[in-house]
Amino acid sequence: MKQKKEINRRQFMKNSSLCIMGGPMLLSHTKRLEKEDATSESPKIKEYRTLGRTGFKVSDIAAGEHHANKAMLEAMLDAGINYIDTAENYGNGRDEIAIGEVIKKRNRKSIFITSKLSLRKKYTKDSLIARTRKCLERLQTDYIDCLMIHACPNVKTVKSKAFHEAMIQLKSEGRVRYVGLSNHGSNWDSDPEESMEKVLLAAAEDGRFDVVLLAYKFMAREMGEKVLKICNEERIGTTLMKTDPISLYLEIKNSVEETKKEGKEVSNYYKNLLSRLEKKSVAGVDFMKQFNLINPKEIQDAAIRFALNNPHVNTVCKTYNNFDDMESYIKLSGSHYSKLSEKKLAVYAQAYGNLYCRHACGLCEPYCPNNVPVNTIMRYNHYFSQKREKHAMLKYANLPTKKADICFSCKGYCETACPYDVPIHGMLIQAHRRLTIA
Ligand code: SF4
Numbered sequence: 071m072k073q074k075k076e077i078n079r080r081q082f083m084k085n086s087s088l089c090i091m092g093g094p095m096l097l098s099h100t101k102r103l104e105k106e107d108a109t110s111e112s113p114k115i116k117e118y119r120t121l122g123r124t125g126f127k128v129s130d131i132a133a134g135e136h137h138a139n140k141a142m143l144e145a146m147l148d149a150g151i152n153y154i155d156t157a158e159n160y161g162n163g164r165d166e167i168a169i170g171e172v173i174k175k176r177n178r179k180s181i182f183i184t185s186k187l188s189l190r191k192k193y194t195k196d197s198l199i200a201r202t203r204k205c206l207e208r209l210q211t212d213y214i215d216c217l218m219i220h221a222c223p224n225v226k227t228v229k230s231k232a233f234h235e236a237m238i239q240l241k242s243e244g245r246v247r248y249v250g251l252s253n254h255g256s257n258w259d260s261d262p263e264e265s266m267e268k269v270l271l272a273a274a275e276d277g278r279f280d281v282v283l284l285a286y287k288f289m290a291r292e293m294g295e296k297v298l299k300i301c302n303e304e305r306i307g308t309t310l311m312k313t314d315p316i317s318l319y320l321e322i323k324n325s326v327e328e329t330k331k332e333g334k335e336v337s338n339y340y341k342n343l344l345s346r347l348e349k350k351s352v353a354g355v356d357f358m359k360q361f362n363l364i365n366p367k368e369i370q371d372a373a374i375r376f377a378l379n380n381p382h383v384n385t386v387c388k389t390y391n392n393f394d395d396m397e398s399y400i401k402l403s404g405s406h407y408s409k410l411s412e413k414k415l416a417v418y419a420q421a422y423g424n425l426y427c428r429h430a431c432g433l434c435e436p437y438c439p440n441n442v443p444v445n446t447i448m449r450y451n452h453y454f455s456q457k458r459e460k461h462a463m464l465k466y467a468n469l470p471t472k473k474a475d476i477c478f479s480c481k482g483y484c485e486t487a488c489p490y491d492v493p494i495h496g497m498l499i500q501a502h503r504r505l506t507i508a
Pocket residue numbers: 426427428431432433434435444445484487488489490491492494
């Protein structure tokens with residue numbers, strides 16, 4: 071049997087660099103990289119957890135959206151990641167195509183693949199079956215381990231007759247093994263009352279779902295803890311997304327500086343907001359010093375450890391923008407959460423709690439006279455922060471609702487309604503500017 075070639079980060083870097091070098095420069099560069107190879111080791115997954123009733127042992131750190139880079143996908147699998155999350159619409163199908171190219175050379179049974187179908191547009195049992203067959207084609211596989219309803223908008227969709235009938239047929243054909251759904255809170259096309267908790271608890275009660283994908287993080291733990299506990303009781307697999315807090319300190323600091331640099335005239339409201347944010351930035355520096363935190367990365371790592379520390383969590387899906395991201399997340403596999411980390415996170419949550427718009431929330435949305443989808447816009451803003459600017463801006467441009475430009479002339483009813491005292495009025499204006507480069 072042909073031996074599997076391991077493509078790690080260094081190998082990838084080496085291959086990429088060789089293409090643009092030549093002669094003595096190339097030789098010395100290769101020698102240096104080989105020397106580094108001998109002294110450094112790529113991190114590996116250290117822990118596998120049982121994914122609910124599927125019984126599959128999945129790596130505690132998983133591969134989330136964004137798989138266009140095949141070399142990175144190869145490196146993830148080599149590092150021991152065996153759970154890949156994708157969807158029919160990620161990169162308009164390009165994510166699934168890249169995954170297909172990589173997994174066809176691997177032991178298919180050792181990898182758990184989840185894909186998702188959005189049920190927002192009109193659909194029938196037959197159209198869902200046809201769309202699943204397209205996913206299978208792109209993935210170049212005979213079966214999908216778990217097929218999910220993508221960002222399931224409400225309890226009615228949890229019960230969708232067409233979806234469940236399609237799944238029964240696909241399961242009987244061996245094309246789909248398990249069924250799941252994802253949710254990260256209210257969406258522009260659903261009732262804000264249809265919270266993440268409500269939708270996911272309905273799915274757990276329904277009994278036909280084997281895996282759920284949800285947003286859960288220490289800054290908004292109350293929104294996921296109950297779901298995780300019930301899923302554990304029902305032996306439903308749990309995969310997490312959006313575990314890390316936005317790098318609030320840096321974002322706020324940059325936003326303040328950029329707005330000042332632009333020299334644009336701002337409303338009194340926005341001036342007041344900036345001053346509040348500046349004060350928070352100063353408090354942020356004190357906070358960092360007090361806890362000896364060199365950069366927000368430590369908070370980010372602690373946030374992932376916080377999620378891994380919950381025994382009801384089976385795996386944490388991360389999006390990797392580059393090899394550094396990937397290695398730093400994989401290093402956290404199997405790691406434990408110390409009392410000190412717990413204290414740091416508690417202090418962080420207290421210091422920044424009112425500057426953080428919770429994902430999966432939307433409690434303020436019914437108070438907006440213009441039906442602006444606050445939660446969704448702040449989610450796109452989060453994608454922007456994750457360095458997925460194009461994706462975030464495209465999503466925002468395609469939002470079929472009123473956008474946050476309308477907030478410029480509003481009194482900010484959403485802000486008065488937010489139970490967490492988030493200055494959301496100004497944050498929406500800031501998000502609109504970023505997402506449109508206005
Ligand atoms: S502003 Fe407050 S109420 Fe509105 S979505 Fe954010 S956290 Fe929830």
